[in-house]
Amino acid sequence: MSTQTTQDFHSVVKSRHSVRQYDSSVKISKEEMTEILQEAILAPSSSNLQPWRFLVIEQEDLKKKLHPIAFNQGQVLQASAVIAVFGDMEWYEHAEEIYSDAVKAGFMTEEVKQAFIASAENVYRHMDEERKKSILYTDGGLVSMQLMLSARAKGYDTVPMGGYDKIKLHEEFNIPTHYESIMLIAIGKAEGxxxxxSRLPLEKVTYWNEMK
Ligand SMILES: Cc1cc2nc3c(=O)[nH]c(=O)nc-3n(C[C@H](O)[C@H](O)[C@H](O)COP(=O)(O)O)c2cc1C
Structure with a gap:
């Protein structure tokens, strides 16, 4: 069943809510899931180095395996899939590939490409772990948000999850050690x-020009 729909941006943003009860009979086709991920990866990232990596967990036996790792949260079993979002701690290794593609596409000159590669080498490779992780979490958050909005635009619901055991996820799903776990996102069709x-009033969270 395809639920492909297109809504205007405001409706998409306003109708996204974290959903914890899903119609477990709904399956999202690989084609549609690919479209959602394809839109998600249009998100911006530091130096356009796209450190995000995804593991789409849709098989029932694997969702069952994930359930206790995610502290038995019901949406893990009910949702059509759970997408585990990771950040690659060695993301800058892809600089050559990414910037060469940009040159081929005519978005960048060879000269700029060389400068970008040199900068990626100098800046990122020698960064301490904490700063590296903060970049992965920033970029990982942006791609996750875009994924959830893309899903909503297609009529699907999501919930981001930080409530899970990252160490066990790595162990039981054989995640490479250089992948930092960012969050899990359950995706499917809401049931009920x-x-x-609610949100804090805007004036409580916004300053104009000066922080006072
Ligand atoms: C980083 C992060 C981790 C979260 N972890 C969980 C979680 O483990 N389980 C859950 O049910 N909701 C989780 N949430 C969802 C929040 O509770 C939810 O976004 C918040 O209450 C606002 O509701 P809304 O998403 O419907 O606007 C998480 C949200 C974020 C951003």
């Missing part, structure tokens, strides 16, 4: 009513 949440 979706619950909105």
């Amino acid at each position: 009513p979706v619950h909105p949440t």
